[in-house]
Amino acid sequence: MVDFTLTDEQKDTRELAHDFATKEIRPVAWELDKESTWPQEIVNKAWEVGLMNTHVPEEYGGAGLDYLSGCLIEEEFGWGCSGVGTSLSANGLAMTPVLLGGSEEIKKHYLGMLTEEPKLASFALTEPEAGSDVSGMRTTATKIGDKWVLNGSKCFITNGSHADWYTVYAKTDKDAGHKGISAFVVPREAGVTVDKKEDKLGQRASNTATISFNDVEIPADHLLGEENHGFKLAMQTLDRTRPGVAAAAVGIARAAMEFAVDYSKERVQFGVPIAMHQAIQFMIADMATKVEAGRLLVWQAASLLDQGKRNTLASSHAKRFAADSAMEVTTDAVQVYGGYGFIKDYPVEKLMRDAKIMQLYEGTSQIQRLVIARETLMPRKAQEPAAATA
Numbered sequence: 001m002v003d004f005t006l007t008d009e010q011k012d013t014r015e016l017a018h019d020f021a022t023k024e025i026r027p028v029a030w031e032l033d034k035e036s037t038w039p040q041e042i043v044n045k046a047w048e049v050g051l052m053n054t055h056v057p058e059e060y061g062g063a064g065l066d067y068l069s070g071c072l073i074e075e076e077f078g079w080g081c082s083g084v085g086t087s088l089s090a091n092g093l094a095m096t097p098v099l100l101g102g103s104e105e106i107k108k109h110y111l112g113m114l115t116e117e118p119k120l121a122s123f124a125l126t127e128p129e130a131g132s133d134v135s136g137m138r139t140t141a142t143k144i145g146d147k148w149v150l151n152g153s154k155c156f157i158t159n160g161s162h163a164d165w166y167t168v169y170a171k172t173d174k175d176a177g178h179k180g181i182s183a184f185v186v187p188r189e190a191g192v193t194v195d196k197k198e199d200k201l202g203q204r205a206s207n208t209a210t211i212s213f214n215d216v217e218i219p220a221d222h223l224l225g226e227e228n229h230g231f232k233l234a235m236q237t238l239d240r241t242r243p244g245v246a247a248a249a250v251g252i253a254r255a256a257m258e259f260a261v262d263y264s265k266e267r268v269q270f271g272v273p274i275a276m277h278q279a280i281q282f283m284i285a286d287m288a289t290k291v292e293a294g295r296l297l298v299w300q301a302a303s304l305l306d307q308g309k310r311n312t313l314a315s316s317h318a319k320r321f322a323a324d325s326a327m328e329v330t331t332d333a334v335q336v337y338g339g340y341g342f343i344k345d346y347p348v349e350k351l352m353r354d355a356k357i358m359q360l361y362e363g364t365s366q367i368q369r370l371v372i373a374r375e376t377l378m379p380r381k382a383q384e385p386a387a388a389t390a
């Protein structure tokens with residue numbers, strides 16, 4: 001039986017997130033976008049009402065919510081402002097490798113940091129020479145005595161300027177490609193340097209930074225999982241987080257559609273509201289289908305995770321479709337607004353700029369297609385990582 005009914009708890013979670021997005025995010029979203037302002041106040045409030053770190057199991061101080069609930073929250077955040085939403089949900093990306101590969105002590109300490117105070121963590125995989133192909137990374141971790149010593153730098157790190165700890169991927173065997181990568185948890189106070197904050201096209205309320213490690217020493221037990229198995233950990237992480245990114249893309253598309261619907265009923269041309277013109281109706285119809293279909297793919301990818309099943313293919317379907325749809329829907333929303341859509345006094349140009357990143361981070365749309373093609377042409381065994389790329 002297929003049942004799309006949410007539980008009462010899931011409905012409450014969605015309502016809480018929608019209410020938060022309506023009252024705390026929407027009223028300031030366009031203002032934050034203007035000056036690329038960091039939304040610390042919203043981070044504090046979201047943490048206080050329990051809308052952050054929702055996947056942290058109860059034994060480490062979290063709510064232990066299911067993945068579907070996480071996606072319901074991310075859609076509402078994406079609807080409110082996906083830049084703010086990215087700032088609020090990046091902890092989920094950073095904490096997943098810790099949940100998957102950290103010792104009991106490491107989990108208690110680092111997940112506890114996030115649940116005890118509104119602190120942030122970042123996921124640091126990408127480097128200037130290693131984007132889609134992470135095997136080209138140059139950051140190294142060398143074992144010296146009972147410590148690991150890290151050297152190198154990472155770019156485009158979400159919340160990088162504000163994080164208290166980082167999940168860092170580094171080469172522990174330089175000649176072994178993606179099989180020579182290991183994952184570590186690195187506290188900021190170990191000596192992580194924040195080099196540069198990026199000035200971005202969209203999601204301007206989120207922080208994106210370059211960080212570097214210059215002989216940064218961490219204890220031996222800060223290795224996550226096994227040495228040289230970091231790539232697999234990264235891929236397992238992305239399987240779990242891509243549905244959330246896709247959900248945020250659905251939220252952006254839904255927001256753009258709602259603005260387009262309202263505007264099309266108000267704007268009169270040729271003596272009738274433009275919503276009366278079939279060309280406009282068809283654009284709205286396509287928007288509605290893309291929002292619905294995107295959400296169903298997200299729910300499928302999240303439900304598989306909640307059932308403990310491998311979701312690599314479903315996750316890439318959701319991320320690819322929802323991201324590309326968000327770009328199409330927001331572009332069409334600008335079209336419905338006509339010239340006004342191009343003007344910053346109107347809401348939809350921001351959504352179009354914000355949507356673009358959905359096709360880029362956590363694996364570009366091309367990389368999702370590579371995963372989908374590979375999984376379709378050569379279905380893999382349950383435990384293998386799905387792609388050689390982030």
Ligand SMILES: Cc1cc2nc3c(=O)[nH]c(=O)nc-3n(C[C@H](O)[C@H](O)[C@H](O)COP(=O)(O)OP(=O)(O)OC[C@H]3O[C@@H](n4cnc5c(N)ncnc54)[C@H](O)[C@@H]3O)c2cc1C
Binds near residue numbers: 130
């Ligand atoms: C705002 C923002 C936030 C980010 N946050 C994080 C973060 O928190 N942590 C983190 O580690 N990274 C983060 N990233 C990095 C992001 O994941 C990478 O930008 C992304 O993986 C692409 O890498 P790249 O930019 O080097 O592009 P490249 O890999 O250089 O790709 C360039 C183009 O080539 C295409 N391409 C590459 N390889 C192939 C192929 N084999 N087949 C077909 N096409 C291909 C790509 O799809 C793309 O169109 C963030 C990036 C941005 C912009």
